[in-house]
Amino acid sequence: MSEESERRESPGPAGTSRRDFLTRIGGGACAVAGAGSLVVTLDFLKPKVLFEPPTVFRAGSAVDYPEGTVRFNREQRAYVIGGGGGVFALSAVCTHLGCITRYLSDERAIACPCHGSRFDLEGNVVHGPAPRPLPWLEVTADAAGNLVVDSSIIIPHGKVTRA
Amino acid sequence: MSPSPELHVVESTDPLAVPRRVALVRPDTRPAVRRSDERYVMTFPHLIVREVILFQVVVIALSLAAFVFDAPLEGIANPIETPNPAKAPWYFLGLQELLHYFPPIVAGVLLPGLVVLSLAVIPYARINLTAGPLWSPGGRRLALALAAVTAALFILFGAFGCWPIAVPTLLTAGAMFAARGGAEGGRLRRALARVTLPEWIMTWFVVIATLLTVIGTFFRGPGWTLVWPWSGPI
Amino acid sequence: MSAARISMADWLRGSAVYRSIVRHGTADTNRNRSLVIFENLFLHVHPVKVREKTLRFSHTYWLGGVTLVSCLVLIATGILLMFYYHPSVPQAYRDMKELNYVVDNGLFLRNLHRWAAHLMVFAAFLHMLRVFYHRAYRPPRQFNWVVGIVLLIVTLFLSYTGYLLPWDQLAFWGVSVGTNMAKEAPLVGEKIRFLLLGGNVVSENALLRFYVLHCVVLPVALLLFLSVHIWRIRKDGGVQGPPTDADDPRQEEAE
Ligand code: HEM
Ligand code: FES
Numbered sequence: 001m002s003e004e005s006e007r008r009e010s011p012g013p014a015g016t017s018r019r020d021f022l023t024r025i026g027g028g029a030c031a032v033a034g035a036g037s038l039v040v041t042l043d044f045l046k047p048k049v050l051f052e053p054p055t056v057f058r059a060g061s062a063v064d065y066p067e068g069t070v071r072f073n074r075e076q077r078a079y080v081i082g083g084g085g086g087v088f089a090l091s092a093v094c095t096h097l098g099c100i101t102r103y104l105s106d107e108r109a110i111a112c113p114c115h116g117s118r119f120d121l122e123g124n125v126v127h128g129p130a131p132r133p134l135p136w137l138e139v140t141a142d143a144a145g146n147l148v149v150d151s152s153i154i155i156p157h158g159k160v161t162r163a
Numbered sequence: 164m165s166p167s168p169e170l171h172v173v174e175s176t177d178p179l180a181v182p183r184r185v186a187l188v189r190p191d192t193r194p195a196v197r198r199s200d201e202r203y204v205m206t207f208p209h210l211i212v213r214e215v216i217l218f219q220v221v222v223i224a225l226s227l228a229a230f231v232f233d234a235p236l237e238g239i240a241n242p243i244e245t246p247n248p249a250k251a252p253w254y255f256l257g258l259q260e261l262l263h264y265f266p267p268i269v270a271g272v273l274l275p276g277l278v279v280l281s282l283a284v285i286p287y288a289r290i291n292l293t294a295g296p297l298w299s300p301g302g303r304r305l306a307l308a309l310a311a312v313t314a315a316l317f318i319l320f321g322a323f324g325c326w327p328i329a330v331p332t333l334l335t336a337g338a339m340f341a342a343r344g345g346a347e348g349g350r351l352r353r354a355l356a357r358v359t360l361p362e363w364i365m366t367w368f369v370v371i372a373t374l375l376t377v378i379g380t381f382f383r384g385p386g387w388t389l390v391w392p393w394s395g396p397i
Numbered sequence: 398m399s400a401a402r403i404s405m406a407d408w409l410r411g412s413a414v415y416r417s418i419v420r421h422g423t424a425d426t427n428r429n430r431s432l433v434i435f436e437n438l439f440l441h442v443h444p445v446k447v448r449e450k451t452l453r454f455s456h457t458y459w460l461g462g463v464t465l466v467s468c469l470v471l472i473a474t475g476i477l478l479m480f481y482y483h484p485s486v487p488q489a490y491r492d493m494k495e496l497n498y499v500v501d502n503g504l505f506l507r508n509l510h511r512w513a514a515h516l517m518v519f520a521a522f523l524h525m526l527r528v529f530y531h532r533a534y535r536p537p538r539q540f541n542w543v544v545g546i547v548l549l550i551v552t553l554f555l556s557y558t559g560y561l562l563p564w565d566q567l568a569f570w571g572v573s574v575g576t577n578m579a580k581e582a583p584l585v586g587e588k589i590r591f592l593l594l595g596g597n598v599v600s601e602n603a604l605l606r607f608y609v610l611h612c613v614v615l616p617v618a619l620l621l622f623l624s625v626h627i628w629r630i631r632k633d634g635g636v637q638g639p640p641t642d643a644d645d646p647r648q649e650e651a652e
Contacts, residue, residue, distance in 0.1 A: 047595050074243045097577040099245040113247035115387045203446040207433040221466040229508035239490045240569030249570035254518050271578030283546045286539035
């Protein structure tokens with residue numbers, strides 16, 4: 001008894017008792033192990049390979065897009081549009097909450113069915129609630145003038161591709 | 164040491180239900196202790212039988228509903244065709260309705276977060292525990308504060324065009340002012356005068372939540388435009 | 398004839414097997430009525446005696462009870478539905494069709510599960526309101542109120558994850574729009590959505606994740622918090638009905 005209380009009371013180099021020291025080591029180890037498990041579990045839950053539809057698709061030849069042409073690619077959820085200076089592609093996914101917009105040919109506008117957003121043919125918001133314009137997607141043309149769109153790459157507004 | 168709390172003597176009044184006894188009760192004890200002179204009954208059968216009946220009533224009602232109404236099933240999920248309108252389940256339609264008025268960060272994150280937070284802290288806020296009536300005699304400062312808050316909220320929500328919030332805010336404030344000095348008024352005003360501030364706030368919240376949900380469920384059609392519920396299938 | 402039946406019941410009650418399960422006699426004395434409660438694992442969340450007042454309808458409107466019963470119905474019907482359901486595309490949708498048109502009583506069970514889910518959300522809301530207006534969140538019940546809020550949120554998430562499982566148009570777009578809302582949360586929004594869906598879009602990964610959440614993770618969480626909730630009711634002195642002058646702290650301050 002007396003031995004134990006003596007040991008407990010004798011302060012270590014930093015002024016802490018052995019018991020305090022061990023308690024802290026133990027608590028610290030549990031915290032580290034807990035944090036480690038959390039990180040590893042979150043990492044486990046993050047899929048490494050996704051079987052999502054390919055983001056690159058062919059859109060025919062540039063000559064198919066005279067000024068004013070709008071083609072909706074359903075599978076890729078994108079519009080490929082012939083503009084004044086060349087061809088550009090717009091994402092068809094509404095920037096509000098992700099519904100698929102529709103092209104209204106008589107009004108020459110793009111409309112979202114979900115909460116009523118409207119865009120012009122350059123993707124600018126005509127009225128809300130969409131907070132941002134529709135993104136422009138990268139369009140490249142090979143030597144033969146065949147267009148390839150990559151819907152995973154977003155480019156600045158107004159950058160058209162000439163064939 | 165702090166001074167010991169004042170002691171009260173409580174005497175049981177019903178010797179048949181509880182053996183006569185005298186208890187010393189400190190004012191800060193649990194309510195359960197303060198009520199120890201109440202009548203008690205045996206849990207079995209009194210409570211258990213009621214629970215069994217409750218179970219039966221709910222199960223029968225649900226079974227009848229399940230015989231009469233079929234759970235909806237639409238076409239198979241199609242990621243390239245959005246139905247018009249695309250509606251969430253009813254308990255989220257209030258939220259979806261908010262999305263029509265506010266940017267997603269406000270409607271989808273900020274407002275619901277605030278609601279959950281304010282609900283969770285209710286029992287820890289002093290104002291909810293003291294539960295006094297809203298108006299004390301005079302109450303000029305309260306009247307001014309109330310008018311200022313109402314005006315601010317009305318302008319804020321009105322600026323977003325969100326009338327389903329702005330209008331009930333005005334109505335609630337109107338009812339709160341009607342409660343002023345209501346203790347001497349008619350029955351309705353006397354009842355209003357007893358309502359506490361937390362109750363006013365909760366009622367305001369419930370009215371708005373119900374209104375938004377009803378609008379979202381019954382009055383929204385294609386393109387989230389306003390329609391009458393009878394003008395087409397929901 | 399009826400005498401013979403009564404003696405059958407008596408014989409059953411007297412049999413060694415029955416006596417080994419239920420140790421007390423018929424509940425015709427207060428002693429045995431107490432034993433019914435505290436010799437039973439499930440009933441002993443109750444005290445042996447309750448305040449008579451708390452049995453009144455206007456005390457609780459039995460709303461917590463309605464929520465609890467719909468929860469039990471959901472567990473029973475949910476387990477049965479799991480025997481037919483595959484969380485994969487497009488099999489999930491075909492299973493719904495099969496339940497609706499092929500499986501005996503499949504449509505009935507689906508309906509029951511669906512309407513019980515709606516009832517549970519609705520009754521939990523009303524229960525919360527009744528607790529609020531009765532001021533039953535005041536000490537010592539503060540923590541049980543917070544547990545209740547957690548239960549409400551878990552209930553909402555259960556409904557929401559279940560909503561995706563039929564894999565029909567309603568399900569798909571309801572969940573797409575909902576998870577896009579999560580995306581708007583600053584900093585972590587996109588990451589949370591990616592983890593929840595197991596990808597960038599609502600796909601088969603999302604279906605599987607929602608299935609695991611709906612059938613395992615969230616029910617377990619619900620039952621854990623529910624146990625605490627129910628146990629705390631007793632520990633906090635039973636249910637509190639409409640506030641009376643006696644539980645009004647103002648009264649004491651005024652005295
Ligand atoms: C899954 C949902 C829930 C279930 C199954 C449930 C179940 C119950 C039951 C059976 C009672 C007994 C008294 C009564 O029926 O009112 C009760 C009491 C209580 N509940 Fe809940 N509840 C749920 C959600 C909530 C919520 C959302 C809240 C509030 C935020 C809450 C707060 C309370 C409190 C404070 C009590 C004690 C009330 C008193 O002593 O009078 N519960 N609950
Ligand atoms: S998703 Fe397009 S307006 Fe909301």
